[in-house]
Structure formats: structure tokens, C-alpha cells
Amino acid sequence: xxxxxxxxxxxxxxxxxVPFCTRRCDYCAFATWTDRFHLVDAYVEACVVAARRRLxxxxxxxxxxxxxxxxxxxxxxxVGRILAAVPAAAGAExxxxxxxxxxxxxxxxxxxxxxxxxxxxxxxxxxxHVLVSLxxxxxxxxxxxxxEAAGDAGFADSYNVDLIMGAAGESxxxxxxxxxxxxxxxxxxxxxxxxxxxxxxxxxxxxAPGRHPDPDDQxxxxxxxxxxxxxxxxxxxxxxxxxxPGSSCRHNLLYWSQGExxxxxxxxxxxSVDPRTGRAxxxxxxxxxxxxxxxxxxxxxxxxxxxxxxxxxxxxEAMELALRTRAGVPQGALPGWGTDESLDGLVxxxxxxxxxxxxxxxxxxxxxxxxx
Amino acid sequence: xxxxxxxxLSIVAHVDHGKSTLSDRIxxxxxxxxxxxxxxxxxxxxxxxxxxxxxxxxxNVRVExxxxxxxxIDTPGHVDFGYEVSRSLAACEGVVLVVDAAQGIEAQxxxxxxxxxxxxxxxxxxxxxxxxPAADPDRYAAEIEKVLGVPADQILRISxxxxxxxxxxxxxxxxxxxxxxxxxxxxxxxLIFDSYYDQYRGVVSAIRIVNGSLTAxxxxxxxxxxxxHDVEEIGIRTPLNVPVAALGPxxxxxxxxxxxxxxxxxxxxxxxxxxxxxxxxxEGYEDPKPMVxxxxxxxxxxxxxxxxxxxxxxxxxxxxxxxxxxxxGALGFGFRCGFLGLLxxxxxxxxxxxxxxxxxIATAPSVEYRAHLTDGSTVEVHNPSEMPEPQTLDSxxxxxxxxxxxxxTEYTGTLMDLCQSRRGDMVRMEYxxxxxxxxxxxxxxxxxxxxxxxxxxxxxxxxxxLDYESAGWAQAELVKIDVxxxxxxxxxxxxxxHRSEAQEYGRRMTERLRGLIPRQMFDVPIQAAVxxxxxxxxxxxxxxxxxxxxxxxGDITRKRKLLExxxxxxxxxxxxxxxxxxxxAFIQALRLEE
Ligand SMILES: Nc1nc2c(ncn2[C@@H]2O[C@H](COP(=O)(O)OP(=O)(O)OP(=O)(O)O)[C@@H](O)[C@H]2O)c(=O)[nH]1
Ligand code: SF4
Ligand SMILES: [Mg+2]
Numbered sequence: 001x002x003x004x005x006x007x008x009x010x011x012x013x014x015x016x017x018v019p020f021c022t023r024r025c026d027y028c029a030f031a032t033w034t035d036r037f038h039l040v041d042a043y044v045e046a047c048v049v050a051a052r053r054r055l056x057x058x059x060x061x062x063x064x065x066x067x068x069x070x071x072x073x074x075x076x077x078x079v080g081r082i083l084a085a086v087p088a089a090a091g092a093e094x095x096x097x098x099x100x101x102x103x104x105x106x107x108x109x110x111x112x113x114x115x116x117x118x119x120x121x122x123x124x125x126x127x128x129h130v131l132v133s134l135x136x137x138x139x140x141x142x143x144x145x146x147x148e149a150a151g152d153a154g155f156a157d158s159y160n161v162d163l164i165m166g167a168a169g170e171s172x173x174x175x176x177x178x179x180x181x182x183x184x185x186x187x188x189x190x191x192x193x194x195x196x197x198x199x200x201x202x203x204x205x206x207x208a209p210g211r212h213p214d215p216d217d218q219x220x221x222x223x224x225x226x227x228x229x230x231x232x233x234x235x236x237x238x239x240x241x242x243x244x245p246g247s248s249c250r251h252n253l254l255y256w257s258q259g260e261x262x263x264x265x266x267x268x269x270x271x272s273v274d275p276r277t278g279r280a281x282x283x284x285x286x287x288x289x290x291x292x293x294x295x296x297x298x299x300x301x302x303x304x305x306x307x308x309x310x311x312x313x314x315x316x317e318a319m320e321l322a323l324r325t326r327a328g329v330p331q332g333a334l335p336g337w338g339t340d341e342s343l344d345g346l347v348x349x350x351x352x353x354x355x356x357x358x359x360x361x362x363x364x365x366x367x368x369x370x371x372x
Numbered sequence: 373x374x375x376x377x378x379x380x381l382s383i384v385a386h387v388d389h390g391k392s393t394l395s396d397r398i399x400x401x402x403x404x405x406x407x408x409x410x411x412x413x414x415x416x417x418x419x420x421x422x423x424x425x426x427x428x429x430x431x432n433v434r435v436e437x438x439x440x441x442x443x444x445i446d447t448p449g450h451v452d453f454g455y456e457v458s459r460s461l462a463a464c465e466g467v468v469l470v471v472d473a474a475q476g477i478e479a480q481x482x483x484x485x486x487x488x489x490x491x492x493x494x495x496x497x498x499x500x501x502x503x504x505p506a507a508d509p510d511r512y513a514a515e516i517e518k519v520l521g522v523p524a525d526q527i528l529r530i531s532x533x534x535x536x537x538x539x540x541x542x543x544x545x546x547x548x549x550x551x552x553x554x555x556x557x558x559x560x561x562x563l564i565f566d567s568y569y570d571q572y573r574g575v576v577s578a579i580r581i582v583n584g585s586l587t588a589x590x591x592x593x594x595x596x597x598x599x600x601h602d603v604e605e606i607g608i609r610t611p612l613n614v615p616v617a618a619l620g621p622x623x624x625x626x627x628x629x630x631x632x633x634x635x636x637x638x639x640x641x642x643x644x645x646x647x648x649x650x651x652x653x654x655e656g657y658e659d660p661k662p663m664v665x666x667x668x669x670x671x672x673x674x675x676x677x678x679x680x681x682x683x684x685x686x687x688x689x690x691x692x693x694x695x696x697x698x699x700x701g702a703l704g705f706g707f708r709c710g711f712l713g714l715l716x717x718x719x720x721x722x723x724x725x726x727x728x729x730x731x732x733i734a735t736a737p738s739v740e741y742r743a744h745l746t747d748g749s750t751v752e753v754h755n756p757s758e759m760p761e762p763q764t765l766d767s768x769x770x771x772x773x774x775x776x777x778x779x780x781t782e783y784t785g786t787l788m789d790l791c792q793s794r795r796g797d798m799v800r801m802e803y804x805x806x807x808x809x810x811x812x813x814x815x816x817x818x819x820x821x822x823x824x825x826x827x828x829x830x831x832x833x834x835x836x837x838l839d840y841e842s843a844g845w846a847q848a849e850l851v852k853i854d855v856x857x858x859x860x861x862x863x864x865x866x867x868x869x870h871r872s873e874a875q876e877y878g879r880r881m882t883e884r885l886r887g888l889i890p891r892q893m894f895d896v897p898i899q900a901a902v903x904x905x906x907x908x909x910x911x912x913x914x915x916x917x918x919x920x921x922x923x924x925x926g927d928i929t930r931k932r933k934l935l936e937x938x939x940x941x942x943x944x945x946x947x948x949x950x951x952x953x954x955x956x957a958f959i960q961a962l963r964l965e966e
Contacts (some may be wrong), residue, residue, distance in 0.1 A: 013926075015925060015926050017925055029927075030924050031925075033738070067924070067925060068532065123899030162922075183930035186865065193922075194919065194920075195920055195921060195922045196917070196919070198919070198920070198921040200923075213918050215915075215916060216913075216916055216917075218917055218920065219917040222920065239920065240920060240922065255923060255926055255928060261926055263925060263926055267925055268925050268926065269925050269926035269927045269928070269929065270926070271926065271928065282928065282929050284925075284929070285928070305490055308931060317928070317932055320931075320932065320935055321928070321931075323565070341894075341950075342892075342893035342894065359916075362916055362917035362918070362920070363893070363915065363916070363917060363918055364919075365934070365935060365938055366893060366918055366919040368935050368937050369935060369939045369942060
């Protein structure tokens, strides 16, 4: 059955956005604030209220993801309060994004105790000068400590490390060293994500053209990551994600498989499908925590805007998303394959599906615009 | 009207020496324009003239001064519009030669003065801007005397800004410029010296009556066009149009005769009475020939028809623009247009964009070449793509100018270097005064079109001035350079250049394009070639990655929008072979070329 016609049901995710950081990274344009800690309690409360109001106990979450911002700034009690309001299926994957600097064993145990099953560390790099260049506030040492604590707290096989490729001054050797150090962590990560540093308008990085990433350098690093991670037993399952077999992030996969999810908190996105019409709705919440708290307090959902996708557009989107994953797309979805020279070496046939090669993953958008 | 009471003159000067400002003071002093209606450069009525502070079109006006009727024509100073000056002179017995008292004689001062002398016109010289602290009227009066033979003590000193000396100037005009001659009893002979198109009235012509008289209601014969028209209205410009019953010999006025096409009432046309025609046409003048050509293309392909209409309309007012449809693989459908010079080209383009709401791409300006083929025939080449294949070519000729440069003597060396590097041959070098040098060179028009004027100004801190006129053709070692993207020639970037400059042009163009052509899915060689031989090469390396951003907060919408944008962008690309080039890259590359 094609994704577009799949009836609602199956996996269901809940995303909780935590819009607080201790300091803003140089490249970050995301909805997060460094000066609004006084809002934390009211914000957590608003998430709890929204969860109770919006989530249907008959549709328990198969994954919950606390993303940010820096969710690990929340005390386990706060995470627990929100989780208590989220109906979750047995065995649900519950992830909290963590800044290595803001966690210790007790906090991670606390997370475990309230039901968290997975951690995702924003490591970005294991090289000092690269972290400084990214404007991050942690040192490589804190990663070692955080990961050790994660192991102790029961997350040895279920934590992720995020890396960024292409900071100013990061050599390919620097990046290789980050990869090696990450793979050498004890316990070793079962999941690694690697993203290209992206220049977002309005950020300090955007204002400094001399520090913008070089796409060729990023391509080299990506191929290197793919090699080393594969050699360490982590297979790619989405352009930016590698995992040991069985350790893929369920919540992440939900995004790429057009699954349904509900976003709680400001700037969170949601997606639902009407099984009767086959129409999908994607909507997103207001951007600031103040407005979110206020709207939820007034009995609203916090929604800011929405788009509706008719079945043909959904089908198109399904292909675009599937192309990003190891599942690939049915051969017929890429009519140019075999004739369009520019696709040579970018996709290969796995059974009756076309799957991106490592070079193809780097040019996924170019391939995607050639979808039928 | 009593001929003795009429004075007809043109105000001529180098660019910016103050002709239009002087006209303002004259309009004021003679009471032609009320103080409250006055505005600076009153006669510069086009928006583009007012914005740029230059005169593009000559304007005539009639004023009264101490019992005399004065017709004056404010002329443009810029060399591109020199033909407006020659036309105007044909309707006059004298000129007021305005010279900036802080600059002295410049290139167009000389050109205008010589033209006045050739036409046997009386010259009333006036040093203007004497209010300026830098003004040095004594020095420049001596210079004018030496160079032009106007006695220093006859040169007026005025300030068109403050009005100082303008009344004296008017007196001098009445005193020194001879009245027109003409016989009211002879058959009508009127000279049209300017025509423009008014959307309500049709063609409005400026006319100088030489003999006979032009009366409202007359049936007229246009001798050159061979057409007959009935007078709808005649009148005088004061500067508002005031209808009159008749215009007699020596008088200047306007004529409206229900004509829809300026081509039928060209400057230089002789108008006579259809019932009692003059035996002979007056001496007309040649239409100015376009010197510079470029392709004009609408940015939006759909605008082609609109561009055609705009050009048709614009030509009603400016018969010196020529256009012919042309097609470019890179730019689509457009027109190859001819202009009197670079400024004219710039102004026409701006008018098309503003008055007709178009967005245009212009190819690099080029000149006309004559290609002589081995079979003895000759082809006119207005566009590099029309250049015959090298093996069929016997020789190529290019147009030359005689360029006159006036400059402080200290820049002699650098100016000679400049002219030599632009393939100029010295004709004459003369010290007009101990401080002022006159250099005359024969130089290819193509070199001047490139960036000669800017180079001239920058080498002389702006002190040198340039005037030129056509000076025939000469054979030259010219080659056509093609620019190829992935092996496919891009016509918009072809150029005809001198063999010695080919390498440099090729290098510049390929380098520039390397920065503008987006990376493709494969390596794209950019080559410059002369007759199949590659003379410069750059490569746009294949693109290796697009977006690898994190998907924050489940924002799939953003990823999809990005793809939609990329797809949209792809649709708007022009395909040169397999290479996708955004329109913007062409625009940029050609803009930089300007
Ligand atoms: N100080 C001063 N400035 C003047 C005088 N006459 C003209 N100007 C200034 O000189 C500039 C050029 O004046 P215009 O009257 O437009 O010159 P023009 O000769 O008509 O110029 P073109 O028509 O472009 O050839 C303007 O900025 C005038 O204000 C003057 O007597 N004194
Ligand atoms: S920690 Fe993450 S969300 Fe916070 S400022 Fe840095 S990049 Fe942005
Ligand atoms: Mg003027």
C-alpha cells in the first residue's frame, strides 16, 4: 500500500519543543531563547495542558521526542510531568535531546525514571577549536563525562550523537578526529547523525561570509563519515542518520515515512491525515513561548498556520521523503533513471527500488526534483 | 512681421556649461515665464532630462526684448545629440556660445564654434558662471580670443545662476546677430528643423519660415516626403503653444498638420504651399546614423510584443533609434537596436523600461562592421552572430572616428598612451594655449564604445573632454570570439574584437562566467574560441552536495518548499545544451560588461 493511501493508524509521534538554551550558537536560527528561563514552569504547564487537551488516549504515542533548544535544561520532574500527560504505547521510544554540558548521572537517571528511553547528544565536534568556532559552550571532555553518565543511567545502547560538518576552520582531519573520538566513546553510540552546517539568514554566521562552509569540503566530510560509520557497524538509514541495526530512531523515521505526529510547545510542527479524504494537514505552532503559553491558557492549541495537502501532493511528498531513506523509491518514480546522465552514480537499484548512493545522498534534492 | 525686428539664435556650449540655466534667466527677464511658474532648466521637460540634469532634445522658444522678437533654441551639449545642434543652426543667424568661466574651452565648445563658423553664423560669446570662486574670466577670455578669434573685449561675462549680465547679453544679441533675410512675396519655403509626436495632436513640427508665409488653413506640400497635408494649427512657443494666423519670413513657430508619422515630417523637410509651390527645396540635412548597436531583450519572454510596441511608439519621438527583430539562443526574442552613442543607448533603454514598464536585458554595445567576402560581396554586420565564417572572409572594415580631445597640457603623455593603446593614429596635436592641449586622433569607434570615455576622465581627473565625428572606415584585423558553455556557443556573449585584444576579452569573459554559472551535475567547461581555436578556458566544477540541514521540530513543510523552489528555479532556467543557466546570470554577465 502506498503511503499516501495508508489509513491513519500505526505509529504516532509526539514532539515536545523546549525553547530554552543557555547561550545561542553562532549558526542557530531556531526558535530558542537564552533569556526566558522565568517562563519554564508556565511553559511546561502549557505543554501539559495542551497534551491533555489534544492527545487521544485511544491513540497512544509510539514515540515521544523532546527537541530544542536544550531540553536537558528541564529537570526530570518537568519532563515527567509532561510525559504523564502524554498517552504512550508500551515500549514507546522516548528521546530527550541533551547538551553534554547540562547533564550528569543523576539527571539522566531521573530521565530514565520518568520513562525516557533514549538520549540525543548535541556533540557537534570533538575538537576544541571547532566547538569554539561553532559558538558552542561545551568542551570535548564534557562529552566523555556525559556519555559515561548515559551508560550508567541505562542508555548505553540507546543514545545518539549529533555532529556538524563544515565549521569555519574545521579541517577534514579535524572532522575525522571527531568521528574517531565519537566512535571510540565508552559506551559507543548506537546512532550518529551528521548535518552540514547551514547558513541561516539573520544569524551571526550569515553576517560573516568568510566563515561560511565550503560545499566541497562538506561533501568530503560526508563521504568520510559514511565510510567510517559504516565500518563501525552503523548503517545509514536516512541522509543524515546512521545506526546499528535495530537502533534507528523511530521518531525520526516517522517524519520520513509521512507518519502522523502532534507537536507540543512553540514552533512545533504536527501532521495528521484524514483517512476518509486522504488529505493531510501540516500545521505549526506560534513561534514564541509567551504566545504559546497565552494561547493555550485561553483554551487554544497554539496553532499558528497550516497547510493542506491533497492526495496527489501527498504522494509527491511521500516520494520525496522516501527518497531520503534507505527504503528508496519505486523504480517508476524516477523516470529519468537510465537515460538522464545526471542521475548516473546517484541512485542504484535495490530489488525494485531505487536507493540513493552516498554521492546521491549528497545531491538528494537534485535527484528529488527529477521525481515523476 | 518686420524682419529687422527678428533675431534667431541657438545657445550652444559644452555639456553643463549652463545653456539651459541661461535660457531660464532669459525666459524670466523677458517675462515669458512668470516667476511663480519658473523652475530650474524650465525647457528640459522630459522626466529623464530633469532627473539627469542634461538636455537631450533641443527646445525653441520665442521671447520679446526691447521691441525685438528673439527665437532661441536651447540645444543639448552631449556629443551623442550633436545632430540636434546642427539642425538647430540651420534655423538661425547666430549663436550664443556659452563657456564655463571656471573650465574654459572644452571639446564641444570647439566643435560648436567651428560649426557656427561653417554656417556663417554670428557668434556671441559669453563666459558663464562668473559667480563661481574658481571662475577665471580674464584667462579664458584671452583663450577664446586666441583659439576662436572672438575679441576678448566682446566676450560677455555672465552668471546664468544670478542673472548677472544676462540683460547685456540680450542687448548684444539684438545688436550683433543679423536679422533674417527673406521675401514674403515669394512662394512659401519653410524648414522643419524638429518634429515630435504628441499623442493627442499627432506630429508637432518646429518650423522656420524662409520665404513666403505660412497661414492657418493652408494646404501644404512636403517636398521630400512628397505628401500633401492641411494645416491644422500653426503657432508660436512662448514657451506655451499659442496659435497664430500666419507665420512670415524669418519667423519660427510650430506646425500641426494631422500627420501621424514623424517620418513624414522629418527634420530638414521643406514645406511649401500646395497651390503655389516653391521651385526648389531648401538644403536639408542628413539623418543621423546609428553608431552603436545592442540587442534588447525582454526579461519576461511574454513581453516581446510589448517591446515591439514600445519601440514603435518611442520612434515616433526619436527617429534616430533603429530596430530590427533578432533571436538569441540564450535570450530569446528581442531586437537589435541602433543608437547615436552610449548615452543615447542608455537613455532609450531607460525610457523603454520606465515609460513602457518593461524590464530589459541589453547585450554589450557593438558597432557596425563591413565584411568583404572572397566572392566580392559585402555584408553589413550589426551583430557578432552575423559575422561570416572566417574561411569565406576576405577582409573586415570597421568604422572610425575623428576624436578631438581637449585637456590641460600636463596630461599629454598619458592621453597619447591611452589613444595609442586603443589603436588610435594621431592626426594633430596643438597647444591652444600654454595650458591647453588639443589632440586629434583617428580611432576605431569600437574602442571608444568600450570604455574610452571613462578611461579618459579617470586619467585626467575629469579635466579632459572629448568630441568626435564619424571618419569613414578602415580595414582591421578583427576576429569574432565565441563563448562556449560545455561546447555550445552562447550567442549573447559573442563579440568582435581586434585580434590583439582577443585573448584578454576571452579571459575576462570566461572568468566572469565562471563566477555566474551555477554548478551543475557535471563539470562545465567555459571556453572562449576564435574560429574553433580555444583561447581561454575555465571550468565550473560539478556540484557535489546540496542541502544537508537538520529537520527541526518535524518541519517537513520547509523541506518540501525548498524542493518546490528548486523545481520552480529549474523551470526558469535557460538550457544551453545540457547546462542550465538562470536568466540572472546572463543579466549579470552583460551588466558587468557595461
Ligand atoms: N554657479 C553657477 N552654476 C551654474 C551657472 N549656470 C549653470 N550652472 C549650473 O551648471 C549646471 C549645468 O547647467 P545646465 O544649464 O543644465 O547646463 P547645460 O549646458 O544646459 O547642460 P546640457 O544641456 O546637459 O549640455 C547646473 O547645475 C547649473 O545649476 C552659473 O552661472 N553659476
Ligand atoms: S544549542 Fe541548539 S537550539 Fe540552542 S542555540 Fe545552540 S544550536 Fe540553537
Ligand atoms: Mg541643457
